Amino acid sequence: MTDLAIELEGVSKAYRFFALNDVSLTLPCGQIMGLVGPNGAGKSTLIRILMSLIHQDRGQVRVLGRSMPEEQVAAKWQIGYVSEDMRLYGYGTLGWHMRFVASIYPSWDAPYAQTLLKRFNLRTEQQIKSLSHGERAKATLLLMLARRPRLLLLDEPTTGLDPVARHEMLVELMDVLRDERRAILFSSHNTQDVEQISDQITFIDRGRIIDSSDKETFIEHWRRLKLEVPGGFTLPSFAGVVDVSQSGHIATVTTNAYSDELVRAYGNAGATVHEVQRMTLEEIFVANVMASRKERAS
Amino acid sequence: MNRSVVTRLILKDFYLQWPLLAGSLVLGFAMLAIALFGGGPITFYVGSVSFLCVLILLNVFLVSGTVAQEKKDRVMLFVLSLPVSTTQYAVSKMVSSLLAFLIPFCLLGAAALLVIGLRPIPHGLIPLTMAVMMYVCLYFCIFLGVALAGDSALWNTIVMIFGNVLLNFLITWLLTRPSIALASKGPVAIWSPEILASLAVEILGSVVALAAALWVIFRKKDFL
Numbered sequence: 001m002t003d004l005a006i007e008l009e010g011v012s013k014a015y016r017f018f019a020l021n022d023v024s025l026t027l028p029c030g031q032i033m034g035l036v037g038p039n040g041a042g043k044s045t046l047i048r049i050l051m052s053l054i055h056q057d058r059g060q061v062r063v064l065g066r067s068m069p070e071e072q073v074a075a076k077w078q079i080g081y082v083s084e085d086m087r088l089y090g091y092g093t094l095g096w097h098m099r100f101v102a103s104i105y106p107s108w109d110a111p112y113a114q115t116l117l118k119r120f121n122l123r124t125e126q127q128i129k130s131l132s133h134g135e136r137a138k139a140t141l142l143l144m145l146a147r148r149p150r151l152l153l154l155d156e157p158t159t160g161l162d163p164v165a166r167h168e169m170l171v172e173l174m175d176v177l178r179d180e181r182r183a184i185l186f187s188s189h190n191t192q193d194v195e196q197i198s199d200q201i202t203f204i205d206r207g208r209i210i211d212s213s214d215k216e217t218f219i220e221h222w223r224r225l226k227l228e229v230p231g232g233f234t235l236p237s238f239a240g241v242v243d244v245s246q247s248g249h250i251a252t253v254t255t256n257a258y259s260d261e262l263v264r265a266y267g268n269a270g271a272t273v274h275e276v277q278r279m280t281l282e283e284i285f286v287a288n289v290m291a292s293r294k295e296r297a298s
Numbered sequence: 299m300n301r302s303v304v305t306r307l308i309l310k311d312f313y314l315q316w317p318l319l320a321g322s323l324v325l326g327f328a329m330l331a332i333a334l335f336g337g338g339p340i341t342f343y344v345g346s347v348s349f350l351c352v353l354i355l356l357n358v359f360l361v362s363g364t365v366a367q368e369k370k371d372r373v374m375l376f377v378l379s380l381p382v383s384t385t386q387y388a389v390s391k392m393v394s395s396l397l398a399f400l401i402p403f404c405l406l407g408a409a410a411l412l413v414i415g416l417r418p419i420p421h422g423l424i425p426l427t428m429a430v431m432m433y434v435c436l437y438f439c440i441f442l443g444v445a446l447a448g449d450s451a452l453w454n455t456i457v458m459i460f461g462n463v464l465l466n467f468l469i470t471w472l473l474t475r476p477s478i479a480l481a482s483k484g485p486v487a488i489w490s491p492e493i494l495a496s497l498a499v500e501i502l503g504s505v506v507a508l509a510a511a512l513w514v515i516f517r518k519k520d521f522l
Binding site: 048051052053054055069072073074076077079080081082083085086087088089090091092100101103104140143144 | 303306310314371372373375376378379380381382383384386519520521522
């Protein structure tokens with residue numbers, strides 16, 4: 001049995017106007033990874049490759065030790081997949097859906113399903129078409145969680161949900177991780193959600209992984225420095241500086257490798273460091289994407 | 299283990315399709331009753347044409363309502379989250395749709411032959427009726443194949459339009475064949491070479507349409 005829930009190695013998939021390029025990624029069991037990227041970055045494509053809904057052109061994909069797409073059926077017994085655009089049968093009741101899924105999975109946990117029904121304030125006799133968007137999302141999550149999957153693949157599951165529904169969903173996901181053999185890959189362009197529940201964060205943009213690390217590393221290494229520089233002075237470039245913007249005597253430096261040495265280096269170069277700001281995950285994400293695009297353009 | 303999942307998918311489709319099946323059977327029998335008990339040539343004509351409409355409606359609703367709509371609404375993502383491969387999903391859909399079509403089709407077809415047998419109608423109409431009904435079957439198989447193998451609403455619409463229009467051409471073509479037109483008024487069913495050729499083309503076409511769809515599905519790399 002492997003300790004990795006997900007292994008991607010050199011995975012590529014090309015379309016006419018979009019390509020996923022040379023993606024390599026691992027997710028150990030017991031971890032939550034947030035996959036963050038702007039719209040059209042390739043998050044859904046990546047997750048659909050993991051589900052074998054689309055097949056990679058190149059590269060190796062292993063999910064829970066199974067090679068995909070060849071062993072997709074065996075892998076899917078242990079995967080719970082929810083996507084923002086996934087729908088249930090409108091004329092079926094939630095109870096009918098529950099009985100249908102339970103009839104397939106021997107691992108269906110009926111008491112847990114009942115607990116989730118109460119927690120999400122859903123009723124089995126409700127027809128799916130009568131549910132609100134938030135209720136439908138929770139119903140889909142219930143149908144997936146009660147199977148007790150070892151790996152959860154969630155493609156923007158909180159999109160369009162109100163803050164309360166989003167909170168309920170995230171709390172439930174964190175609860176799943178009490179079992180340390182489970183893993184979650186969670187895609188979103190909402191950095192707040194990702195920051196709240198993820199151990200690891202991967203940024204993706206225009207079909208490429210641009211950065212991947214644990215949450216603390218991102219928060220610790222990224223800083224924004226407010227500097228005052230003498231007139232006519234050009235700031236020197238130091239390793240780890242991803243962006244410099246200067247207006248008159250005031251300069252703002254963004255770095256992904258913050259250390260006290262960097263502050264001293266700017267001081268030695270003649271600048272005065274007025275402020276060192278911590279960055280939110282959203283700011284780190286935007287700075288990361290912009291730096292990556294600039295690097296690729298040059 | 300997985301055969302049972304595919305079976306459950308087929309049973310699930312049957313459960314979702316039964317109102318359509320029941321409705322088409324009730325309507326089909328009602329139209330045949332009009333043709334049988336109407337008493338005149340006009341009611342027979344109205345009943346027969348309406349009966350044909352019921353078969354076409356069953357075809358259209360079955361494919362567009364369950365296969366194409368399931369793709370469009372992304373309900374397919376829910377089904378594909380279950381432990382089935384994309385090809386197993388497509389095969390289960392093909393089997394359930396075929397059964398859901400063939401059961402009422404065969405029952406209504408048998409009832410139509412019974413009506414011809416019970417009424418003072420020339421039995422020479424039987425081969426013509428069979429050729430027209432088999433066309434509906436061919437139309438269904440092509441529509442099902444295109445909806446399953448393709449992802450284009452445009453292609454589905456094109457098949458639907460051509461399927462409906464070509465039925466008129468087929469009936470006109472059959473009735474302008476002297477051997478068929480003459481035989482259809484006779485007291486016994488005559489299986490002329492032209493009728494047999496039509497039936498052979500329709501049966502073969504149905505099989506080829508489904509086989510071609512499976513061939514495309516098995517080679518597909520992207521299912522969404």
